[in-house]
Amino acid sequence: MxxxxxxxxxxxRVDERVAEVVLHWMTEEFGNAGSRTHDYGNRAKKAVQRAREQLAAQLGARADELIFTSGATESNNIALLGLATHGQEVGRRHIISSAIEHKAVIEPLEHLQTRGFEVDFIKPDCRGRIHTEAVKELLRPDTLLVSLMHVNNETGVVQPVAELARHLRESATYLHVDAAQGFAKLPDDLTAPIDMISISGHKIGAPKGVGALLIRRRGWDRIPLQPIMFGGGQERKLRPGTLPVPLVVGLAKAEEIFRTExxxxxxxxxxxxxxxxxxxxxxxxxxxxxxxxxxxxxxxxxxxxxxxxxxxxxxxxxxxxxxxxxxxxxxxxxxxxxxxxxxxxxxxxxxxxxxxxxxxxxxxxxxxxxxxxxxxxx
Known part of the structure; x- marks a missing residue:
């Protein structure tokens, strides 16, 4: 045994029902979503759009607020490093995070420290929880961003991201949440007005190598992210490269199954x-x-x-x-x-x-x- x-x-493990869908879009419907001169490409484009609409809806957002990535690590890097230029331009170089973040957040923030940003890493209580009041006490007029994970990947402790989002929404400080462990499992938290949410597919039965970044508008204003990679206009010019249509559709199928069950x-x-x-x-x-x-x-x-x-x-x-x-x-x-x-x-x-x-x-x-x-x- x-x-x-x-x-x-x-x-x-990839859910068998997800694997079936992924294989179909690999071998039968293999078109490039960026090819618009034939039906293969158009069908792929429509499949991606359906997936985008479905996933964004589960986060209480619109389809045009979600971009596909290779996973939460890439999403975290786009959210954190992509905001740096704006922070430098407006003179807001203070960031608040926690000492229990995944390395996919800690290391990009350490890189920003080498570029002149000041980062406060809050320690949790002895049970592994970050308290909203601890974040509030560190907020300053030049605080650009708060980055706090949804569910800790080592302890499973849930952090108060929804409460924090409601507090920060009326301020100039953005909130980023690494939701790799909490996406689909605690859906209500992520419909709170969180500015940026990173998700990963392979934690809920989707294939490895696909995820998304939600970039929620504040009214009509878009979050001023800049790309950290270049080479194409895909994904609102924030994430170049050919979209992995089978993985995107697989992520949507996994979310649908998880939501239903x-x-x-x-x-x-x-x-x-x-x-x-x-x-x-x-x-x-x-x-x-x-x-x-x-x-x-x-x-x-x-x-x-x-x-x-x-x-x-x-x-x-x-x-x-x-x-x-x-x-x-x-x-x-x-x-x-x-x-x-x-x-x-x-x-x-x-x-x-x-x-x-x-x-x-x-x-x-x-x-x-x-x-x-x-x-x-x-």
Missing amino acids: PATYLDAAATT RDQWVAGAQKVREEILAALSGTRYHLNGDPDHSVPHILNVSFEGVDAEALIVRLRDIAAVATGSACTSASYTPSHVLTAMGLPEKVAANGLRLSWFPSQADNLDMQQIATVVRSLQD
């Missing part, structure tokens, strides 16, 4: 969570993250007296788990997220992330995992 897949925060998914994810916590009750562990403000499918735990890397090796044939973000899992340094939460070094260095899709955890045997943990703790 294969190991149970418990790393859905890194990526999910969301209640079932939430119930299933919560059931798995309860099973995991029940099994772990016989071990000595520390739950890293606020259980009152978390998504149901991500848990981060540190086991007393157990090295996380050694545990992963012991679990290799039982469960596929991770120590944190897939982008940094090759590093054995303590998690920057858990460290920012102020957790002891032994706890921060040994956080184990368990994340799942209910349909991909059918063969889960948490008692077997708990037995392995107890054997290392004895």
